[in-house]
Amino acid sequence: MYRKTDVLDRDFAAARASLLDLAAFLDRVERAGGEGDFRWDALLNALPLLEDAGVERTRRILEALSFPGETPTESAIGKAACGAPDLNA
Template sequence: MPTKQEILDLHFMDARYKLIDLAAFLDRVDRHSGEGDFRFDALKAALPLLLSEQQGRAKAVLDALSDPSIEPIEKATTQGASGAPRPAGVPL
Protein backbone atom coordinates (compact mmCIF):
# COMPACT_ATOMS: atom_id res chain seq x y z
CA MET A 1 0.00 0.00 0.00
CA PRO A 2 1.45 3.40 -0.94
CA THR A 3 2.14 6.06 1.63
CA LYS A 4 0.51 9.50 1.65
CA GLN A 5 3.80 10.93 0.40
CA GLU A 6 3.83 8.51 -2.55
CA ILE A 7 0.22 9.40 -3.42
CA LEU A 8 1.11 13.10 -3.26
CA ASP A 9 4.19 12.55 -5.41
CA LEU A 10 2.12 10.73 -8.03
CA HIS A 11 -1.08 12.76 -8.12
CA PHE A 12 -0.58 16.23 -6.66
CA MET A 13 0.08 18.02 -9.95
CA ASP A 14 -3.03 16.50 -11.54
CA ALA A 15 -5.21 17.52 -8.57
CA ARG A 16 -3.62 20.99 -8.61
CA TYR A 17 -4.49 21.38 -12.30
CA LYS A 18 -8.10 20.32 -11.72
CA LEU A 19 -8.52 22.76 -8.85
CA ILE A 20 -7.09 25.65 -10.90
CA ASP A 21 -9.35 24.67 -13.82
CA LEU A 22 -12.40 24.73 -11.55
CA ALA A 23 -11.40 28.15 -10.19
CA ALA A 24 -11.03 29.43 -13.76
CA PHE A 25 -14.50 28.08 -14.63
CA LEU A 26 -16.04 29.87 -11.64
CA ASP A 27 -14.25 33.08 -12.64
CA ARG A 28 -15.55 32.79 -16.23
CA VAL A 29 -19.13 32.36 -15.07
CA ASP A 30 -18.84 35.29 -12.66
CA ARG A 31 -17.42 37.60 -15.35
CA HIS A 32 -20.49 37.27 -17.57
CA SER A 33 -23.91 38.84 -17.28
CA GLY A 34 -27.19 37.06 -16.75
CA GLU A 35 -28.43 34.64 -14.18
CA GLY A 36 -26.91 31.30 -13.28
CA ASP A 37 -29.09 28.25 -12.93
CA PHE A 38 -29.54 25.20 -10.76
CA ARG A 39 -26.36 23.57 -12.11
CA PHE A 40 -24.15 26.43 -10.94
CA ASP A 41 -25.94 26.51 -7.58
CA ALA A 42 -25.48 22.74 -7.18
CA LEU A 43 -21.79 22.95 -8.06
CA LYS A 44 -21.17 25.72 -5.52
CA ALA A 45 -23.14 23.81 -2.88
CA ALA A 46 -20.95 20.73 -3.45
CA LEU A 47 -17.64 22.60 -3.01
CA PRO A 48 -17.64 22.52 0.82
CA LEU A 49 -17.80 18.72 0.63
CA LEU A 50 -14.23 18.78 -0.70
CA LEU A 51 -12.98 20.29 2.56
CA SER A 52 -14.65 17.69 4.73
CA GLU A 53 -12.42 15.42 6.80
CA GLN A 54 -14.88 12.56 6.29
CA GLN A 55 -14.06 9.58 4.11
CA GLY A 56 -16.19 9.30 1.00
CA ARG A 57 -15.90 12.83 -0.36
CA ALA A 58 -16.13 11.61 -3.97
CA LYS A 59 -19.41 9.80 -3.24
CA ALA A 60 -20.78 12.81 -1.37
CA VAL A 61 -20.00 15.12 -4.31
CA LEU A 62 -21.45 12.62 -6.80
CA ASP A 63 -24.60 12.28 -4.70
CA ALA A 64 -24.93 16.08 -4.42
CA LEU A 65 -24.75 16.39 -8.21
CA SER A 66 -27.02 13.43 -9.00
CA ASP A 67 -30.77 13.25 -9.49
CA PRO A 68 -32.18 11.30 -6.53
CA SER A 69 -35.53 10.56 -8.19
CA ILE A 70 -36.44 6.97 -8.90
CA GLU A 71 -39.62 7.46 -10.91
CA PRO A 72 -39.12 7.75 -14.68
CA ILE A 73 -40.37 10.89 -16.35
CA GLU A 74 -43.21 10.56 -18.83
CA LYS A 75 -41.35 12.16 -21.73
CA ALA A 76 -37.86 13.61 -22.03
CA THR A 77 -37.65 17.08 -23.54
CA THR A 78 -33.87 17.08 -23.89
CA GLN A 79 -31.22 14.58 -24.80
CA GLY A 80 -28.66 13.77 -22.13
CA ALA A 81 -28.20 14.61 -18.49
CA SER A 82 -27.84 18.05 -16.96
CA GLY A 83 -25.20 17.04 -14.40
CA ALA A 84 -27.12 18.27 -11.37
CA PRO A 85 -30.54 17.62 -9.85
CA ARG A 86 -33.25 19.97 -11.04
CA PRO A 87 -35.23 21.69 -8.32
CA ALA A 88 -38.95 21.02 -8.30
CA GLY A 89 -40.73 23.15 -10.86
CA VAL A 90 -37.71 23.63 -13.14
CA PRO A 91 -38.72 22.27 -16.57
CA LEU A 92 -36.60 19.69 -18.37
Protein backbone atom coordinates in the same frame (compact mmCIF):
# COMPACT_ATOMS: atom_id res chain seq x y z
CA MET B 1 -0.79 0.40 1.33
CA TYR B 2 0.37 3.68 -0.11
CA ARG B 3 1.80 6.44 2.01
CA LYS B 4 0.39 9.95 1.59
CA THR B 5 3.68 11.08 0.08
CA ASP B 6 3.44 8.30 -2.54
CA VAL B 7 0.01 9.51 -3.60
CA LEU B 8 1.16 13.14 -3.57
CA ASP B 9 4.22 12.28 -5.66
CA ARG B 10 2.05 10.50 -8.20
CA ASP B 11 -1.06 12.70 -8.39
CA PHE B 12 -0.33 16.19 -7.06
CA ALA B 13 0.34 17.85 -10.43
CA ALA B 14 -2.91 16.51 -11.93
CA ALA B 15 -4.95 17.52 -8.84
CA ARG B 16 -3.39 20.99 -8.93
CA ALA B 17 -4.30 21.36 -12.61
CA SER B 18 -7.87 20.21 -11.92
CA LEU B 19 -8.25 22.69 -9.08
CA LEU B 20 -6.94 25.54 -11.25
CA ASP B 21 -9.30 24.50 -14.05
CA LEU B 22 -12.26 24.58 -11.64
CA ALA B 23 -11.22 28.00 -10.30
CA ALA B 24 -10.97 29.34 -13.86
CA PHE B 25 -14.43 27.97 -14.66
CA LEU B 26 -15.92 29.61 -11.55
CA ASP B 27 -14.27 32.91 -12.53
CA ARG B 28 -15.68 32.70 -16.08
CA VAL B 29 -19.21 32.03 -14.84
CA GLU B 30 -19.04 34.86 -12.31
CA ARG B 31 -17.79 37.31 -14.97
CA ALA B 32 -20.55 36.34 -17.40
CA GLY B 33 -23.75 38.35 -17.58
CA GLY B 34 -27.20 37.18 -16.60
CA GLU B 35 -28.34 34.79 -13.94
CA GLY B 36 -27.11 31.30 -13.17
CA ASP B 37 -29.44 28.33 -12.94
CA PHE B 38 -29.82 25.17 -10.89
CA ARG B 39 -26.49 23.79 -12.19
CA TRP B 40 -24.60 26.77 -10.77
CA ASP B 41 -26.46 26.44 -7.48
CA ALA B 42 -25.75 22.69 -7.31
CA LEU B 43 -22.06 23.22 -8.01
CA LEU B 44 -21.73 25.93 -5.36
CA ASN B 45 -23.56 23.73 -2.85
CA ALA B 46 -21.18 20.83 -3.57
CA LEU B 47 -17.97 22.85 -3.18
CA PRO B 48 -17.91 22.80 0.64
CA LEU B 49 -17.82 18.99 0.46
CA LEU B 50 -14.26 19.29 -0.90
CA GLU B 51 -13.14 20.62 2.47
CA ASP B 52 -14.98 17.97 4.46
CA ALA B 53 -12.36 15.55 5.74
CA GLY B 54 -14.87 12.74 6.19
CA VAL B 55 -14.66 9.55 4.19
CA GLU B 56 -16.28 9.01 0.81
CA ARG B 57 -15.97 12.62 -0.32
CA THR B 58 -16.30 11.58 -3.96
CA ARG B 59 -19.53 9.67 -3.33
CA ARG B 60 -21.07 12.58 -1.44
CA ILE B 61 -20.18 15.07 -4.18
CA LEU B 62 -21.53 12.74 -6.87
CA GLU B 63 -24.77 12.33 -4.92
CA ALA B 64 -25.06 16.11 -4.49
CA LEU B 65 -24.80 16.47 -8.28
CA SER B 66 -27.14 13.59 -9.13
CA PHE B 67 -30.89 13.24 -9.48
CA PRO B 68 -32.12 12.20 -6.03
CA GLY B 69 -35.17 10.16 -7.04
CA GLU B 70 -35.56 6.60 -8.21
CA THR B 71 -37.92 7.40 -11.08
CA PRO B 72 -36.16 9.13 -13.98
CA THR B 73 -37.56 12.35 -15.36
CA GLU B 74 -39.36 12.19 -18.69
CA SER B 75 -36.91 14.53 -20.41
CA ALA B 76 -33.58 16.19 -19.88
CA ILE B 77 -32.46 19.68 -20.82
CA GLY B 78 -31.18 19.49 -24.37
CA LYS B 79 -30.24 16.04 -25.59
CA ALA B 80 -28.62 14.61 -22.47
CA ALA B 81 -28.46 14.74 -18.70
CA CYS B 82 -27.11 18.03 -17.41
CA GLY B 83 -24.98 16.79 -14.52
CA ALA B 84 -26.94 18.35 -11.67
CA PRO B 85 -30.43 17.90 -10.31
CA ASP B 86 -33.01 20.59 -11.00
CA LEU B 87 -34.79 20.43 -7.67
CA ASN B 88 -37.19 23.17 -8.77
CA ALA B 89 -38.51 21.28 -11.79
